[in-house]
Amino acid sequence: MIEVLDRTELARAKITGALVADVLEAMRERSTVGTNLLDIDRWAQDMILGAGAVSCYVDYAPSFGRGPFGHYICTSVNDAVLHGLPHDRVLADGDLLSLDLAVSLGGVVADSAISFVVGGSPSPADTAMIETTQRALAAGIAVAGPGARVGDISHAIGTVLQAAGYPVNTEFGGHGVGSTMHQDPHVPNTGRPGRGPKLRPGMLLALEPWVMADTDELITDDDGWTLRSATGSRTAHSEHTIAVTETGAEIMTLPRHARR
Structure with a gap:
C-alpha cells in the first residue's frame, strides 16, 4: 500500500525531517579521528530520545537482516555501504563514513x-564518488512531482550514476515512508522513465543513491547486517526524504544551514 499524508501529517514530517538532519550533522561534526562507532550510536541515541523521538532501527528485524538491529544509527565505513551495524571500531584518518x-x-x-x-x-576518487551520489539525488528530486512516475526518478538517478562510471545495484534503493520506515513504492537507483506508480501530492519518498566504486555486488558481514562491496572497494550513500507537493517536491531532511 502507498500511503498519502494529509497537511497535518506533512507538517509533522517536516519536524521529523529536521530532527534527522540535525542528528546527522551533529554526528558528522563529532566523527573525528579516534571516534568509536559505538560513541556515534550513543550520541545519536541521546539526541533522538532527548527530542522525544524513536529510532526506526532499534527494533528493526526484516527478513534480510539478523534482527533486531538493536542500535540507533547505521555506521558504514569504507567498503561498507548499507546497514552498517555499530561496533567497537575507532575511526582512522581517511576513513569514508x-x-x-x-x-x-x-x-x-x-x-x-x-x-x-x-x-x-579526501582523495579525488572519494570526493567524486560522494558528489556523484549527491548529484544523482538532486536529479531524482528534480523530476519528482505530481503526475511523474517512480521510473522517472529511477531513470534520473541512474543516468547520473552510470554516466560517472559506477555500476548500479537494484536490490536496495529508495522507498516510500510515512507512518513506518519502509513502504511501497520501491524506488530503484536505475530504471525506465514512464514506468511504475504515479506520484501524488502527500506521498513521502526516501530517495537514496548509493554506489560502490567498481562493482554492483554486495556481501553480508558475519554480523548479519552490514553490507559491503564484494571487491572491498570504497562506497558512498546520499539520501533525503521528500514530500510530493502540488507543484513538485519538497525536501524534508535539509540540514540546519540549508533551512535558513
Missing part, C-alpha cells in the same frame, strides 16, 4: 543518509 538514520516523531518517519571522509583531505 556513511551515516544512515530513520526516526519516527509524532507518528511520521523521515530517513536520510550522508557520506564524508574523516580527518584530512
